[in-house]
Amino acid sequence: MSAETHHGDGHAHADGKQHGAAHDHDHGHGGHSHGVAADADRRWLTIALALIVVYMAAEVVVGLLAHSLALLSDAAHMLTDAASIVLALVAMRLSARPARGGFTYGLKRAEILSAQANGITLLLLSVWLGYEAVRRLISPPAVTGGPVLVTALVGVVVNVAAAWCISRANRTSLNVEGAFQHILTDLYGFIATAVAGLVVLTTGFSRADAIASLVVVVLMLKAGTGLVRESGRIFLEAAPAGIDPDALGDRLVSRPNVVEVHDLHVWQITSGQPALSAHILVEPDEDCHAVRRDMEDVLREEYGITHATLQVDHAPEQILALIPPGARHADGGDGGHCADAHGPVHRDEPHEH
Template sequence: MSDNHGHHGHGHGHGVSAHADRRHLGGALALIAAFMAVEVVIGVIAGSLALISDAGHMLTDAMAIVLALVAMRIAARPPRDGFTYGLKRAEIISAQANGITLLLLAAYFTVEGVRRLIEPPHVEGLFVVVTGLAGIAVNVAATWLLSRADRSSLNVEGAFQHILNDLYAFIATTLAGVIVWLTGWARADAIAALMVAALMSKAGWGLVRAAGRVFMEAAPAEVNPAEVGRQIAALDTVVEVHDLHIWEVTSGYAALSAHVLVTPGADCHAARLAAECLLREGPGIMHTTLQVDHASPGSHAFDDDGALRRLVQHCADPHGPTHHSLRRDEMAAGDGRTGHRCTAPGE
């Protein structure tokens, strides 16, 4: 007997506030685009690499927000034309693109910063200070706007990281401008640009790595698949769990599928409900597909150590580790075996 269940309610959070998120991102985009144009002109006049690097970073900020807004619209489209999850992963593509642009810019400004350390050009410190202070004000406002959006979305977090790094960059640039203005030491400008490059590298790598986990179908970072398998195997009547897969469709949208074997004669429907409840209340996985079958009589037995072992292969090609029920002595003592009483969603 098999009990196949596809449960795909859309409980993940950031869809509810998508309109507010778009408004916050749009406001930040307008601020950044206006200031960026001014900064490029002043950076060229002042001969400041730190200012020009900030302007370049602000260009990627603007691109990041545009990408985020486009991705949010694409991701909101309903499933069709073979895209059974819709286009929700467009947001992860956006986050990946943001991370890559940060890394590329960091490489450029590192090379240019080192060149200027060796041969420092003349820098107008006062221009840098005034522009830097204005940049701090603009980025504080933009950071505040984006902090009000739903940062559990990797897409929004990507745009937020761009803006936050730009705020740090302006602080470094302003300090460098003060040093150049008061002491005439032009290398401070190049050092500030290198500090900005280091911050860009850190944020860019974090985004690329997080988006890469989603693309490679990894489990959410906060979920331990082995522990989830053990918890399901510890449920009442469950004998074995295999073909357990946990992945993220997009930020905040984890999905799970598994093949669960229960004792001959057990209620497959009750076992599935108990497993769904465990997954919902434990790791918070709402989107589950569980196939529940009866284990064949005599297919499992306890070995000399008291551990349950499979004698007969249930599936032709099982994937990943297999999680068995508890040891015989633990089962006799009732340790860990539970029917997992829980409330229905929304209660």
């Protein structure tokens, strides 16, 4: 392809010429990864951490005295709550560091590591608590209902306050959401424990304590599975939830003067920061820069993607000759562009411009 067919100013192709462009690279999406907003997030999480640590210590004491597995399991869960908030705070610090050296995105995915760790701890803890609850269902120990009820009711108040604090932070961050899910499942667990304490106090049915623990286990499994799944999608470079890459490719190739879209990749750098790259071929005599600007507008306005890297070239004659009507989504390998196209090739049907 001759030098005249190359447009753009962002990326070097294999032949040494410059192609494409990357615009609107705003790495501070939502304003929660730096500055005043990040300080506010850390402050809210620190308040929640203080509430949880103080109450957790009191709960362990009461749980041991009352022989309540439900209270001890709640205390254990609160320990992971505290750990999850500490982990979230550390991850927020790391992700705020600027990109340098080999970390070209900085350490933004430290937050995703934190979210995945929170999800895994929820799953592991649910296995242990499930085993203990089943064991106590079979052979229930004596449980003192009064202290269990009072402690659980106080726990509801503490967890409501902690959950409110964390909800004030940026929950679009999977990292903060991981800490919030820990607190939320603990809140539900305290409600179940309070009910169990009331049942034991009024009826003497000791197995209610173990049943309450099983309710907490189910909630832990649900929250942990969600966190592991969402963090795994980001690590595996899956498309953000709600974005269909094939539909996105069709949308881009339908724009005026666009002939083909291939090597289309869409992923998330971290929570709330989608990114996209693609190779775009346009009609031989059209303005590549105008096409690129049009596509960036579509990506920003319709998909919320502001971190887009587009390599835009004029389509060679052999590509134009290969496009029959209705040829979208043909596999790559027809020659004339990238030697190894990744994923489907989106082609526009012949139309008047």
